[in-house]
Amino acid sequence: xxxxxxxxxxxxxxxxxxxxxxxGLSIPSSGLQERWTVYSNLGANxxxxxxxxxxxxxxxxxxxxxxxxxxxxxxxxxxxxxxELPGWYRPHIEHWSERSLPETTLWFWNTEIGWAxxxxxxxxxxxxxxxxxxxxKGVGHIAGNANSKTLRRFPVVTEVCVQYVKKVSVPTQAGxxxxxxxxxxxxxxxxxxxxxxxxxxGVKNAAxxxxxxxxxxxxxxxxxxFGLLADYANLHGPPEGRPYFSLDGVRPATVEEWSKMRAKFxxxxxxxxxxxxxxxxxPERLKNLYKCVHMNQxxxxxxxxxxxxxxxxxxxxxxxxGGLCSGxxxxxxxxxxxYSAEILADYFMESQKRLANHAISQTLPT
Numbered sequence: 001x002x003x004x005x006x007x008x009x010x011x012x013x014x015x016x017x018x019x020x021x022x023x024g025l026s027i028p029s030s031g032l033q034e035r036w037t038v039y040s041n042l043g044a045n046x047x048x049x050x051x052x053x054x055x056x057x058x059x060x061x062x063x064x065x066x067x068x069x070x071x072x073x074x075x076x077x078x079x080x081x082x083x084e085l086p087g088w089y090r091p092h093i094e095h096w097s098e099r100s101l102p103e104t105t106l107w108f109w110n111t112e113i114g115w116a117x118x119x120x121x122x123x124x125x126x127x128x129x130x131x132x133x134x135x136x137k138g139v140g141h142i143a144g145n146a147n148s149k150t151l152r153r154f155p156v157v158t159e160v161c162v163q164y165v166k167k168v169s170v171p172t173q174a175g176x177x178x179x180x181x182x183x184x185x186x187x188x189x190x191x192x193x194x195x196x197x198x199x200x201x202g203v204k205n206a207a208x209x210x211x212x213x214x215x216x217x218x219x220x221x222x223x224x225x226f227g228l229l230a231d232y233a234n235l236h237g238p239p240e241g242r243p244y245f246s247l248d249g250v251r252p253a254t255v256e257e258w259s260k261m262r263a264k265f266x267x268x269x270x271x272x273x274x275x276x277x278x279x280x281x282x283p284e285r286l287k288n289l290y291k292c293v294h295m296n297q298x299x300x301x302x303x304x305x306x307x308x309x310x311x312x313x314x315x316x317x318x319x320x321x322g323g324l325c326s327g328x329x330x331x332x333x334x335x336x337x338x339y340s341a342e343i344l345a346d347y348f349m350e351s352q353k354r355l356a357n358h359a360i361s362q363t364l365p366t
Contacts, residue, residue, distance in 0.1 A: 036324055039352045042357045043337045044328040048348040051320040051341035052095055058339045060101050061318040062264065062311040065110040065330075067298060068092070071117070074295050076344060080203045082117045085110075089118050092320060095247035097125045097166070105130075105263045106164040107311035115160050126163040135159045135209065135302065138341055161275070161306065165263035170247065179261060180218045186245045187229065189211055190237030200232030201225050220262055225257040264310050271309075275302055286350060293350050294324050303330035311336055325351040 036049035047054040062335045070090070071082035079088055096106060106127060108115060115132075123129070146155035161284065167239055167338055170182045187197060197207035211221040211229065230245035230252045237244050248255045277299050284300065287292040307317060313335040319327035322342035328351070333339035342348040 025242060027248045027299060037348075039355065041355050042332050042362065043100035043335075044332050044355055045337075045339045046322060046324070046325060046337070046348070046351055046355060047268050047341045048343075049344070050343050054341050055095070055099070055318070055320070055339065058099075058318065059316050059337075060099055060104070061339075062101070062103055062105070062315035063307055064096055064100070064104065064106040064320070065109075065303060065306070066106060066316045066320060067296075067323060067327070070111050070114050070296070074113070074218055082111070083115045085114055089122050093118075093125045093127070094338050096318075096320075097127070100166050101265055102166055102168045102261045104263070106297050107303075107306045107310075108162045108164065110160060110162075112158070112160055115162050115273055119162075120182060120198040122164055124189060126167045128167045130163040130165055133161045133163065133273045133275055134278045135161060136274055138276065141279050154239070161302070162308075163310075168261055179216075179220065183221070183229070183245075185216060186232060189241055190244050191241070192233060192236060196232070196236075197229060201228045203314045221258075223255040223259040226253075226258040264312065264315075267309055271305065275305075276359075277302055286354065287327070297324055297328045299324050300330050300333065303327055304334055307331060307334050307336060322351055326354060332358065332362070 004076055036054055038048075051180075068080040069085060071079045071085045073080035074175040079085060084303045099107075105355070106122075108118070108122070110118065119129070135158060139155075139157060141157045142155040144222055148155060167178070169176045169178050172182065172185060187194070192213060194208050197212055201207045201211075201344040207221075207229070210217060210219055211225060219288050226245070234252055236244055243250065245252050247257060280297045280299050285297060300343060305328055307327075311317065315336050316329040317327060317336050317338040319325060319331075319338060319340035322328070322340035324347065325342070328338040328340045332355075340351070342351055
């Protein structure tokens with residue numbers, strides 16, 4: 001594909017019209033060129049178009065913030081039932097799996113039943129469940145607007161934000177192995193007795209008890225420990241089996257490469273999986289006169305918390321369903337780069353204004 005760009009630039013921001021001409025690989029049914037607009041500012045890149053089309057050139061993500069359809073018919077394109085969500089999300093989930101890294105964490109926002117409906121598709125596509133986080137908006141969220149006698153249930157003041165990581169496996173002659181299986185397989189392939197792993201790492205029994213165990217007590221060896229295991233096996237293992245602990249079959253994996261074989265995570269003390277935060281109100285809530293622009297605007301504070309916990313400065317955040325681009329705002333605030341897609345013109349324009357206003361506020365003297 002060939003890209004032609006035309007841009008209108010202002011200080012620290014760029015608005016581009018991107019024209020993608022088909023080279024026979026992806027031909028629009030209309031036979032016309034595909035076009036979308038890209039708004040860029042302070043590391044946030046907002047694309048007007050279908051995520052599956054505009055994301056092809058995006059760099060791979062460290063974090064994916066998924067705040068898409070809930071199956072409640074709340075906006076054009078949102079299915080009217082949670083039963084339709086698995087089929088709706090499937091192509092997107094498959095794309096996330098193809099483009100993600102071992103370091104990638106996916107945060108999936110939805111209702112409880114919406115998430116439960118989509119979970120099997122996520123698991124099938126190689127996403128491993130980590131934790132379900134409850135957004136507790138507080139009793140003020142119902143504000144007397146829930147008639148429990150009619151609804152026949154307790155008033156709902158929660159949503160969920162579910163954490164997934166990419167399942168990682170390594171191809172071997174014994175088949176595709178997860179990391180726990182692969183570490184043990186490589187050590188056994190070296191022909192060295194298990195207890196020698198402790199000597200390799202300079203520990204009493206941690207290597208055999210934690211790093212090479214087959215049981216549930218296994219955990220990911222720190223990069224330094226992995227390097228010691230790999231060095232020892234390649235020094236003392238039979239030459240004909242070398243390289244040991246190799247990801248490419250050519251050389252042993254480095255400490256840095258091993259450190260990138262699982263998702264990042266760094267949790268501050270005191271944060272749990274129950275997030276007590278009121279629904280967005282006040283200046284943060286975007287409105288057209290007296291009407292909210294988006295029915296389910298997320299608190300930037302909660303998205304910042306998720307991004308900080310699972311990425312580092314400069315990492316890439318994906319926001320496949322931009323909406324009002326709270327994910328992009330959170331990424332800018334935390335020093336990450338964000339790529340957002342929004343297919344609806346009204347939301348795209350509101351998000352563009354929001355990002356522009358946010359950029360101005362970032363440059364004003366305090």
